Amino acid sequence: MTVDQALQMAEMLVQAARIAYQDDASVVSLLDSLRAADDVARDELARAIEDANKRLTAAE
Amino acid sequence: MKYIIAFIFGLVLCSPTFAADLSANAGSGGLFALGTLADANNPVEMALAPEYTRLAVVRTRTANRLKAVANSKESNADSIKSALYAATQVQQLADEARHDLDGLAQRKAVDIGFSASLGVVRATIKRAESIYDAQLGSK
Numbered sequence: 155m156t157v158d159q160a161l162q163m164a165e166m167l168v169q170a171a172r173i174a175y176q177d178d179a180s181v182v183s184l185l186d187s188l189r190a191a192d193d194v195a196r197d198e199l200a201r202a203i204e205d206a207n208k209r210l211t212a213a214e
Numbered sequence: 215m216k217y218i219i220a221f222i223f224g225l226v227l228c229s230p231t232f233a234a235d236l237s238a239n240a241g242s243g244g245l246f247a248l249g250t251l252a253d254a255n256n257p258v259e260m261a262l263a264p265e266y267t268r269l270a271v272v273r274t275r276t277a278n279r280l281k282a283v284a285n286s287k288e289s290n291a292d293s294i295k296s297a298l299y300a301a302t303q304v305q306q307l308a309d310e311a312r313h314d315l316d317g318l319a320q321r322k323a324v325d326i327g328f329s330a331s332l333g334v335v336r337a338t339i340k341r342a343e344s345i346y347d348a349q350l351g352s353k
Contacts, residue, residue: 185259185319188266192312195273199305202277206284206298213291 257324261332265315265339269308272342276304279350300349307342311335 283289283297314335321328 183259184263185266188263188270189316192266192270192273192308195270195277196305196308196312199273199277199280199301199308202280202284203298203301203305206280206294206301209284210291210294210298213289213294 258319258321258328261324261328262315262319265311265332265335268339268343269312269315272304272339272346273308276301276346276350279346283350297350300345303345304342304350307338307345311338311342314338 280297280301284294289297314331318328318331318335
């Protein structure tokens with residue numbers, strides 16, 4: 155699977171989730187769903203940076 | 215709901231971890247149909263959905279690689295420092311792009327100004343992807 159295919163599949167799945175959870179007020183648009191995914195990805199990267207900083211301190 | 219979406223998104227991302235460079239074109243070989251399920255009657259959504267997706271992908275892959283480098287027994291302080299610097303740059307560029315995308319999402323129509331601003335955002339995301347490819351993706 156290429157990155158482009160993964161991107162397309164991600165968008166399709168988010169759209170499917172949006173349809174499945176259409177009664178959920180927190181999902182009002184595809185862009186909201188994608189923002190939520192990016193928020194989680196951002197938090198994950200922030201944690202990884204924090205953990206790597208600790209590792210670096212320990213390694214030094 | 216936020217975490218259900220994130221879970222689905224994570225499932226998609228976990229299989230092709232290092233399938234291709236993020237800044238490269240689609241891989242060759244095999245049949246691949248290009249399309250989107252964004253609302254065709256909403257040109258702003260059509261234009262922005264792929265860019266939001268690229269942001270989440272580059273952040274997720276960067277986090278995965280940084281964790282791998284930081285936790286590897288073969289890594290030394292220099293390699294961790296290098297990966298950390300690249301990951302911090304990716305995060306900053308992605309934040310900048312996200313801020314601009316959120317602003318563009320408030321627009322009601324796709325006009326010349328929208329397209330120009332979107333071009334700037336795409337360039338910012340491309341820089342983040344290039345940093346990932348050059349400093350993290352191949353390691």
